[in-house]
Amino acid sequence: MTRLIIRILAALSVIAGLNYVVWRWTASLNWDAWWIAIPLVLAETYSFIDVTLFSLTVWRMSQREDPPQAPPGLNVDVFITTYNEEPELVLATARAALAIHYPHRTWVLDDGARPEMREAVERLGAGYLSRGAEWVDKPRHAKAGNLNNALHETTGEFILILDADQVPYPEILDRTLGYFNDRKVAFVQTPQYFGNVPDDDPLGSQAPLFYGPIQQGKDGWNAAFFCGSNAVLRREALMQLGLTNYVADTEARVRRALAVGQRVVRRARRRPEARDPKVASLLSHVESAIGEGSRRLVAGDSIGDATYRVQANVDAAVRTLVAEDLAGVSIDVAALREELGMDSPFDEATEELDEAVERLAARDLSPLGALESVRAVLDALSVERLHEAQPIMPLSTISVTEDMSTSMRLHASGWRSIYHHEILAVGLAPEDLPSMLTQRTRWAQGTVQVMLRESPLTMRGLSWGQRLMYFNTMWSYLSGFAAVVYFAGPLAYLLAGVLPVNAISVDFFARFFPFMVVNQLMFWVAAQGAKTWRGQQYNLALFPTWIKACTTAAANVWFGRPLGFAVTPKARQEGGRPLRLLWPQAIVAALLVIACVAGIVRWVLGLNQGLGTLVNIAWTVFDFALLSVLIGAAKYRGYDPARESAFQTTKEKK
Amino acid sequence: MRFAVEERDGYTEVSAQGRLNMVGAPLLKATVADAIESGHRLLVLNLGDTEFMDSSGLGALVGCLKAARQAGGDLRIANVGEQVEMVLKLTSMDRILTPYRHVEDAYKDA
Numbered sequence: 001m002t003r004l005i006i007r008i009l010a011a012l013s014v015i016a017g018l019n020y021v022v023w024r025w026t027a028s029l030n031w032d033a034w035w036i037a038i039p040l041v042l043a044e045t046y047s048f049i050d051v052t053l054f055s056l057t058v059w060r061m062s063q064r065e066d067p068p069q070a071p072p073g074l075n076v077d078v079f080i081t082t083y084n085e086e087p088e089l090v091l092a093t094a095r096a097a098l099a100i101h102y103p104h105r106t107w108v109l110d111d112g113a114r115p116e117m118r119e120a121v122e123r124l125g126a127g128y129l130s131r132g133a134e135w136v137d138k139p140r141h142a143k144a145g146n147l148n149n150a151l152h153e154t155t156g157e158f159i160l161i162l163d164a165d166q167v168p169y170p171e172i173l174d175r176t177l178g179y180f181n182d183r184k185v186a187f188v189q190t191p192q193y194f195g196n197v198p199d200d201d202p203l204g205s206q207a208p209l210f211y212g213p214i215q216q217g218k219d220g221w222n223a224a225f226f227c228g229s230n231a232v233l234r235r236e237a238l239m240q241l242g243l244t245n246y247v248a249d250t251e252a253r254v255r256r257a258l259a260v261g262q263r264v265v266r267r268a269r270r271r272p273e274a275r276d277p278k279v280a281s282l283l284s285h286v287e288s289a290i291g292e293g294s295r296r297l298v299a300g301d302s303i304g305d306a307t308y309r310v311q312a313n314v315d316a317a318v319r320t321l322v323a324e325d326l327a328g329v330s331i332d333v334a335a336l337r338e339e340l341g342m343d344s345p346f347d348e349a350t351e352e353l354d355e356a357v358e359r360l361a362a363r364d365l366s367p368l369g370a371l372e373s374v375r376a377v378l379d380a381l382s383v384e385r386l387h388e389a390q391p392i393m394p395l396s397t398i399s400v401t402e403d404m405s406t407s408m409r410l411h412a413s414g415w416r417s418i419y420h421h422e423i424l425a426v427g428l429a430p431e432d433l434p435s436m437l438t439q440r441t442r443w444a445q446g447t448v449q450v451m452l453r454e455s456p457l458t459m460r461g462l463s464w465g466q467r468l469m470y471f472n473t474m475w476s477y478l479s480g481f482a483a484v485v486y487f488a489g490p491l492a493y494l495l496a497g498v499l500p501v502n503a504i505s506v507d508f509f510a511r512f513f514p515f516m517v518v519n520q521l522m523f524w525v526a527a528q529g530a531k532t533w534r535g536q537q538y539n540l541a542l543f544p545t546w547i548k549a550c551t552t553a554a555a556n557v558w559f560g561r562p563l564g565f566a567v568t569p570k571a572r573q574e575g576g577r578p579l580r581l582l583w584p585q586a587i588v589a590a591l592l593v594i595a596c597v598a599g600i601v602r603w604v605l606g607l608n609q610g611l612g613t614l615v616n617i618a619w620t621v622f623d624f625a626l627l628s629v630l631i632g633a634a635k636y637r638g639y640d641p642a643r644e645s646a647f648q649t650t651k652e653k654k
Numbered sequence: 655m656r657f658a659v660e661e662r663d664g665y666t667e668v669s670a671q672g673r674l675n676m677v678g679a680p681l682l683k684a685t686v687a688d689a690i691e692s693g694h695r696l697l698v699l700n701l702g703d704t705e706f707m708d709s710s711g712l713g714a715l716v717g718c719l720k721a722a723r724q725a726g727g728d729l730r731i732a733n734v735g736e737q738v739e740m741v742l743k744l745t746s747m748d749r750i751l752t753p754y755r756h757v758e759d760a761y762k763d764a
Contacts, residue, residue: 075676152717155676155710235676239709240745246716247746302752304719308728315726383750384720391720392713 002525003061009522010055016515017048023511028501036492037500043485046478051519053472058213058526060220060465067420068178076104076173077156080126081146081229082164083111087120089428090164094126097162102173107154111146129153131389138389143228144402148242148393156235163229165428166192172424176232179418186237186415187407189215190230190422194429196639201531202632203436204538205429208530209523215419223469224419226407229427237415241406242394244413250383250391254303257380261290268371278321279371285317286374293381303383310381398453400563401446405454408470412461431638433578437545440538444477444549445556445563452557479539480546487588487623490616494599497608504611537629544584578634585630592620657685659694665761666694671703674711674738682711686718686729695727698760702733707741715751730760 030037078097082090097106106126110117113130121128129150176188191211218224265287293310385391396405430436456470492498555561599613655672722729732754742748754760
């Protein structure tokens with residue numbers, strides 16, 4: 001029944017929205033004020049598309065009843081990821097993980113490699129993992145790297161991933177493993193819920209709309225997102241992903257290296273270092289080796305065989321050169337020794353020489369090392385993924401939100417996903433504004449990175465429903481730009497009397513209000529009693545965060561600039577002046593106040609008396625209502641369990 | 655999973671008997687690491703008695719290939735059964751590793 005009502009409201013929202021937006025584009029634009037009219041109609045179109053995508057999401061909201069029973073005897077690992085969280089917090093999670101009913105092994109993945117953590121974890125009886133020597137001087141890929149490292153060290157068929165602060169319930173595996181009876185299911189995601197959040201949720205930590213209708217809707221489209229924690233994954237799916245990605249990446253890299261290789265070598269031969277006849281002859285060997293590699297690949301040889309040929313030919317040439325050099329040196333030494341009257345046992349010398357050739361011909365000391373561009377080409381002409389610690393990387397490393405990218409790739413390779421809507425772990429949300437902003441920035445940056453690196457709209461293997469589900473989340477992070485325009489609208493009118501629409505008339509209200517009302521009604525019904533107002537407030541109020549995330553992510557993807565990535569602190573950050581973080585919002589608020597006063601003054605002076613001023617003042621008041629969330633956030637001093645205890649007990653009874 | 659390492663003419667044959675899955679994969683890696691450690695460089699993995707291989711097994715193959723290459727040698731595969739051939743195709747791993755028909759073919763060119 002609810003589903004039918006939601007579908008009716010969703011359809012009406014889109015129809016009413018279309019009716020409004022088409023009218024806005026075709027009949028209402030005030031071209032004299034195009035500089036505000038065009039941005040405003042674009043922002044409204046943005047919002048309309050957002051509503052349409054949301055309608056599409058909830059259209060298929062899944063309503064899963066009890067999960068299938070977990071079959072006995074599955075081989076399960078529980079991973080707890082930590083970087084710098086307090087040991088006590090990690091250990092509390094580890095204790096709860098050990099107490100999970102379904103038989104399993106518990107591992108703490110400590111990226112901080114803290115000896116005292118190892119000791120404490122092992123004392124509890126859990127396993128401890130940290131990165132090995134292969135990671136030295138290689139990209140670490142943050143949490144994705146930590147998980148990939150652990151996947152190589154363990155053998156569980158299913159893996160429950162928990163952030164350090166996510167304390168699991170004992171039944172978490174019993175409630176989720178049954179879904180894997182379907183052999184195409186790659187992961188089961190459960191909600192992330194936070195226990196240290198007061199009822200009024202000043203920082204908007206709970207995401208009832210996301211871990212609710214949005215994930216349920218995505219689930220209906222077989223596009224539930226993996227969110228990095230509180231999810232069970234199938235090892236086989238991850239390993240397959242890692243392999244496919246390894247093959248594709250290696251093949252692309254080797255082909256590229258072969259294509260440019262000969263040109264790079266030819267260029268190197270013109271450099272002054274190559275004037276030495278020995279180096280010149282070595283380079284000509286390298287050039288012909290690369291040529292042969294290309295020919296072999298064209299002839300149908302595998303990448304492995306072709307690259308082995310190249311490396312073997314180059315190694316042989318290098319060894320000859322080094323041996324000649326050393327032979328020259330040893331003749332000199334022998335002559336010297338003879339002059340000085342020292343005996344030199346011949347056998348020993350050749351043995352030493354062989355050893356020296358081997359050592360000096362090795363990658364790091366080879367004379368080719370001097371010609372870096374050639375070295376780089378030869379390194380690329382390998383199947384070992386020398387630039388990475390591990391050739392196979394099951395979790396995607398293209399984004400700081402490895403989870404979303406991984407689930408998108410899983411969906412693209414035909415795997416299924418489940419969103420199981422039941423709280424099975426309780427975590428800790430950031431308790432202060434700076435930490436919260438860091439966290440939101442990272443999510444937004446990661447999402448935009450994925451959008452720009454591997455757009456779901458063009459990714460092969462995804463259905464159109466899946467594409468739109470991923471695109472929707474990425475699209476929603478563009479809201480910062482729309483928010484700026486929504487603030488500018490009333491400013492333009494109240495301060496300067498410029499109206500972006502032709503007239504505020506019956507035409508406007510007759511189209512705007514139905515859209516607004518139906519759309520809010522749909523949100524309300526879809527939310528099924530969850531409080532979504534905080535989310536709506538933050539969506540607008542954090543506009544500088546969203547904009548910064550978009551621009552930094554674009555600069556990172558297109559120009560290779562660093563993101564300024566930070567791990568979300570789990571402990572409350574002390575100090576920090578909220579105003580230094582919220583100055584854009586403060587300026588906007590001040591401007592809106594000035595605009596309201598100006599609007600009233602203009603009215604008193606006999607200017608713009610009428611609906612325009614009223615509507616714009618109402619609009620400003622609405623903006624204030626949304627922005628006001630930041631006052632509570634800035635004043636928030638962390639979670640006080642005593643104050644909340646009454647509320648907690650009522651909730652636990654449920 | 656049972657392994658045998660035997661020195662042949664110009665290469666070393668490693669035969670793997672059993673199921674190369676998440677349980678067998680670490681054992682293969684250890685066997686190959688030991689072989690490299692004791693001086694073997696040109697390795698052929700005889701998969702004739704490998705009844706089953708999954709992604710973890712393939713992952714171990716890549717790990718072994720890396721280890722062999724870094725030691726200046728190589729790892730090739732031969733005598734693959736139907737199921738193994740299928741997973742090699744499915745993941746495109748056959749584009750990286752040529753499955754040779756017979757163990758003795760693997761280093762014919764070397």
